[in-house]
Amino acid sequence: MxxxxxxxxxxxxxxxxxxxxxxxxxxxxxxxxxxxxxxxREYTAQTGTCRAEGCDRPAQRKGCCQAHYVRLFRGEKDALATPISTQTKKTCTLDGCSRTHVARGYCDLHYSRMRHKGDPGGLDFQEKTPRPDKCHGPECDSPVRAKGYCSAHYRQWREGQELVPKLSFAPAGSGHTNKNGYRVLSVTVDGVRRSVFEHRVAVEEALGRPLLPTETVHHVNGIRHDNSTDGPLILDERGRLRSGNLELWSHAHPRGQEIGPKLDYARGLLALYGSTEERQRFAEFARHVVENEGGEDGSDGQAT
Incomplete structure (x- = not known):
């Protein structure tokens, strides 16, 4: 159909x-x-040249070229009688300079000189002072980074510190304090170099194992770079498992609602955090906590 x-x-x-x-x-x-x-209204293609007198540009709108149409649209007086300028781009008035004119007869370079020095000057450009090959710091021949200093001595100069030889710097592996205030160490694990938090390393050494994903380290006095310890982790009078300024936190909890698994989980907590006698007595129950929390992996632990 x-x-x-x-x-x-x-x-x-x-x-x-x-x-x-x-x-x-x-x-x-x-x-x-x-x-x-x-x-x-039907669209009629524009043909021919602009209807303005003396303009040979192609017509685009209402018989006018684009320039005359804009003037006509703005309502300018004698819009069609005003010729369109054919002047080329101005250049700098300084002899020998062919840069594009920007202001007051000068290009951007000579206008800037005129503003700041009162004289546009010649065509010469200011030569930069060659950068020295070696650092100006004491007993240092490292490549220059800025202000005549290598990276290490430039940091000292910028922070207003006394310039000291690199041999006086902290030895490699001693760590640094990051922007959040934590001490960070560089260690090698299985041939791979990685950065770790010093407070985590200290607590892991006290525990004799890596931190679990559910375990975090808290700075008791709130000073994040103070990782002082005073021996093994011991429960204090408030029930905090701590050593010096470092306290171990855990947000682990058992799953389900049956009593039996919860009791096994509680014995597992004693195996992980109890006294020496309790850890030995309930050692076989530690897996109830470790397996329930996804295994021993301290990579996700945080600090406060």
């Missing part, structure tokens, strides 16, 4: 609206103008 055509005479477009029998175009005209037969 052939597709019905628009009911408007002379229109071969397919019918879109059955109620009216019109195509989409005539339906839109009826909605906008009140009748599908409304006459709409």
């Amino acid at each position: 052939a597709e019905p055509k628009c009911s408007i005479e002379g229109c071969e477009k397919p019918q879109r609206y059955k109620a009216s029998g019109w195509c989409g175009m005539h339906y839109a005209r009826a909605r906008k103008y009140g009748t599908p037969d409304a006459k709409v």
Whole structure:
């Protein structure tokens, strides 16, 4: 069955609206103008040159070139009588300089000189002072990074410290304090060098094992770079498992609601955190805590 055509005479477009029998175009005209037969302005391609006197640019809008049409659109007086400038880009007025004009007859370079020194100067450019090959720091022949110093001595100079030889710096592996205030050490594990927090290393050495994902280290006095310890981890009068300024926290908890697994989990906590006697007595139950929390892995622990 052939597709019905628009009911408007002379229109071969397919019918879109059955109620009216019109195509989409005539339906839109009826909605906008009140009748599908409304006459709409047809686009006429612009040909020839601009109608402004003396302008040979191609016509684009209303018989005008783009420049004259803009003037006409703005309502300028004698818009079509004003010729379009054919002047090329200005250049710097200083003899021998072909840079583009920026202000007051000068290019950006000579205008800047005129503003700051009162004289545009010549065509010469200020030569940069050659950078020295070696650091000016004491007993240092490292390459220069900035201000005549290597990276290490430049940091000392910038922070107002006394310049000291590199041999006086902290030995490799002694660590540093990061921007958050924590001490960070560089260690080698299985041939791979990695950065670790000093407070985690101290607690792991006291425990004799890596920290669990559920364990974190808290600084008792709130000073993050104070990782002082005073022996093994011991429960104090408040029930804090600590050594010096470092306290071990745990947010582990058993799963489920049955009593038996919870008792095994409690014995596992004694195996991990109890006294020496309790750790030995309930050692076999430690797996109930470790396996429940995804294994021994201290990579996700945080510090406060």
